[in-house]
Amino acid sequence: MSFMQYIDTHLLRKITIGKSGANVYELDHGLIAKHIYRNMLPQDSLWDSYVNEYMFYKTYHSENISFLPEIYHLYQSDHEIQMIMKKYTPFNKKDMDDRLFRKMISVLAEIHCLSIPNFLPKKEIIPFQLNDAELAKSFMGWLEVTREHGEIFSESDLKMVAKNINTVNQRFYNTKQWFCHGDFHFENVLADDLENLIVCDWQGIHSGHIAGDIAFFISRLCADGYKVNEEKVISMYCGISDVDITEKELAIQMKLSNVNTSFVFWHEYLHRCSSERVRNIFEKMIRDMEYLYQY
Secondary structure, eight states, X not given: OOHHHHHHHHEEXXXXXXXXXXXXXXXXXXXXXXXXXXXXXXXXXXXXXXXXXXXXXHHHGGGOOTTSOOEEEEEEOXXXXXXXXXXXXXXXXXXXXXXXXXXXXXXHHHHHTSOOOTTSOOOOOOOOOOOHHHHHHHXXXXXXXXXXXXXXXOHHHHXXXXXXXXXXXXXXXXXXXXXXXXXXXXXGEEEOTTOOEEEOOOTTOEEEOTHHHHHHHXXXXXXXXXXXXXXXXXXXXXXXXXXXXXXXXXXXXXXXHHHHHHHHTGGGGOTTOOHHHHHHHHHHHHHHHXXXXXX
8 A cells, every 4th residue: 555545544634734845644543644745845945854854763763762753654755755653742832831841851951962863964163144135134024023013122122133143143153063953842842642752843953052942942932921031941951961061151052042043033923923922032132132242
């Protein structure tokens, strides 16, 4: 029986997945299928990310790693990728408490201790820099978002970020690299029947600084109104993890990562959002930039 025949026979429903370009299906017997056609993707660069996910599962799925989904079928050709895996239960935002938060930080620390696989070689790290066109694009993107809310956000603060972002990136340039998930957030952490955490969506894996994963995880929670004490998170992570990093270095790199991600990308997802959601991202970006500039 072919892959598509199996899906047709066992299909419960098709799941729509945003702009990812993947066809995702819920099957009977508690299974999920993911099917990627290369020529159906909106951007060819997405193909490379799905190949990375495929290679990651192929490399690690037989090693009995507790936070990986159980894989039943993997196949890749030059034109398509097929996956069938066990279906797990998503968390509800109201489930987030100190215990679950610590479990998520713990599993993120485990991810960072994975070796960087051969198919994902270490890359040369150079200071992140924006050219004039990129600076203008991000500045105008944020300006459009903030102006949707009248005059409650400071344009001068936004100018301060645009003026200093390249400077702080040069100043706090760091070459350390670990294995990183690249898209670690609440919705990508699921639960099995015993409430063990299962991490999905590995398309963004890369070698880089662990601060990016932690900062992004916190940023997504803060955007949804979840209050996070960053100093406690840093202390918690360093107490749990075997990664060789000081709390001071982690704090600086997390703030730098948050400034970069927020300034360059977050404005694209904040149009027509509530003032509170915009404020949660905007004000943290400003606080982190002020910390780095005055450090």
